[in-house]
Amino acid sequence: MQDFIIAENIVKRFAEHTALDGVSIRVPRGKVFGLLGPNGAGKTTLIRIINHITMPDEGTVTFDGHDLRADDMLSIGYLPEERGLYKKMKVGEQAIYLARLKGLSEHEARRRLKIWFEKLGIMGWWNRKLEELSKGMQQKVQFIITILHEPPLLIFDEPFSGFDPVNAEILKKEILELRDKGHTILFSTHNMSSVEEICDDIALINHSKVVLQGPVDEIRERYKNNTYRVTIPAQVSFFEQSVCEVLGEETKGKEKVLTVRKPEGETNSQLLSHLAEQVEILGFEECLPSMNDIFIRVVADNELH
Numbered sequence: 001m002q003d004f005i006i007a008e009n010i011v012k013r014f015a016e017h018t019a020l021d022g023v024s025i026r027v028p029r030g031k032v033f034g035l036l037g038p039n040g041a042g043k044t045t046l047i048r049i050i051n052h053i054t055m056p057d058e059g060t061v062t063f064d065g066h067d068l069r070a071d072d073m074l075s076i077g078y079l080p081e082e083r084g085l086y087k088k089m090k091v092g093e094q095a096i097y098l099a100r101l102k103g104l105s106e107h108e109a110r111r112r113l114k115i116w117f118e119k120l121g122i123m124g125w126w127n128r129k130l131e132e133l134s135k136g137m138q139q140k141v142q143f144i145i146t147i148l149h150e151p152p153l154l155i156f157d158e159p160f161s162g163f164d165p166v167n168a169e170i171l172k173k174e175i176l177e178l179r180d181k182g183h184t185i186l187f188s189t190h191n192m193s194s195v196e197e198i199c200d201d202i203a204l205i206n207h208s209k210v211v212l213q214g215p216v217d218e219i220r221e222r223y224k225n226n227t228y229r230v231t232i233p234a235q236v237s238f239f240e241q242s243v244c245e246v247l248g249e250e251t252k253g254k255e256k257v258l259t260v261r262k263p264e265g266e267t268n269s270q271l272l273s274h275l276a277e278q279v280e281i282l283g284f285e286e287c288l289p290s291m292n293d294i295f296i297r298v299v300a301d302n303e304l305h
Contacts, residue, residue: 002065004029004153004184005050010059012045019045020056021208027186027201032179034195034216035188036295037205043188044081046205047157050186051078064152074103079146081157081188085130085138092117092126095145102149109148116144120170135162143171147178154178156187160194172198192292204295206302212294220288223297226262230275231255231283243274255282 005027012020020042027033035043048054050061052073061068064075086094092113099109117123120140125133130141139162147154156175160168175198179185189195195202196216204212212219227247234256245261262271268284275281289297 002029003027003062004064005186006062007046007050008060008062010046010049010056010061012042012049012054012056018208020049023059023205023208023210025203025210025213027184029184030179030182031200032175032185032187032198034199034202035186035205036190036192036195036202036291037188038190038299041205042208043205044157047078047155047186047188051076051155074149075151075153077146077149077151077154079142079154079156079159081161085142085145087131088129090127091122091130091133091141094130095141095148098145099148104149112148113144116148120144120174136164136167139163140167143174150183152182152184154183154185156185158189159187160189160191168194192290192295195291202291204298206299211302212298216291219294220291223289223294224286225289226264227287228260228262228268228271229283229285229287230258230260230281232258232279232281236279243278244271257283259287 003026005025007026008024010020010023011018023042023046025033025035025046035046037043045054049056050063050068052068052070063069063072089097095113096106096109099113100106104112114123117126120143122133122137122140125137125141130138133141143159146156159171159175163171172194175185175187179200199216201215202213202219203210214222232255234251234254236256244263246258247261248259250257262268268286272281272284
């Protein structure tokens with residue numbers, strides 16, 4: 001699969017501050033790519049370079065197999081962190097105007113907008129001024145405007161900021177549907193829970209450098225630490241802990257869930273066999289670290305070096 005975006009050795013300096021220091025990422029075609037990192041790590045600067053808003057001091061960006069150029073901007077939908085709609089304009093009128101700037105005819109813009117407004121439940125606000133809408137409603141409008149011309153690359157900078165949990169879930173669902181239709185999606189966030197739900201690949205930037213990159217599943221596999229959840233009957237009060245280290249336990253009704261660490265060099269089958277000699281095993285699963293756990297660990301390690 002050809003990568004849709006390749007940024008290589010990007011350097012960007014502002015006065016005495018280096019925002020990006022030799023950053024390289026590869027965004028696979030047709031995937032959701034998460035650009036992660038603490039505030040101030042350089043995520044938005046990289047996005048602005050990919051959007052041709054600012055230029056790198058060093059490095060190159062390849063877009064769909066060729067060097068990034070100005071006319072590629074028509075192939076990008078960009079939702080910036082700083083929302084920028086006209087508060088005094090009516091919602092529908094403004095949406096049509098911005099869609100026409102993206103190359104749609106008025107008829108086609110109106111047709112597509114009505115589909116999306118109905119889909120996201122904001123059709124009733126078509127003739128209201130933007131300033132009359134809640135922040136979440138305004139963000140729905142800007143999301144629609146960003147994707148309306150159906151560009152192959154969609155870039156969202158902190159797209160879930162300001163959304164309540166219900167609307168955040170709606171937005172996640174729409175992003176996954178856009179991916180399934182073939183769009184490549186790049187978004188930045190420091191919200192780790194959203195990463196596990198929608199990202200295929202990630203890059204973690206800290207202090208202007210990429211410190212971790214790759215498919216989410218592979219990264220979680222790489223950082224696992226031999227811990228497992230073992231479910232046994234709740235009435236079992238003791239078993240020989242020399243079999244494995246018990247890190248914690250939680251009783252749930254008639255079941256008890258133990259978190260255990262497997263001895264080095266032992267297979268899952270051997271661990272299960274040793275446990276089954278002492279207790280009835282109702283469930284057994286490996287504990288893979290969350291992206292939040294990995295994020296904290298990598299950033300902490302990076303601070304030490």
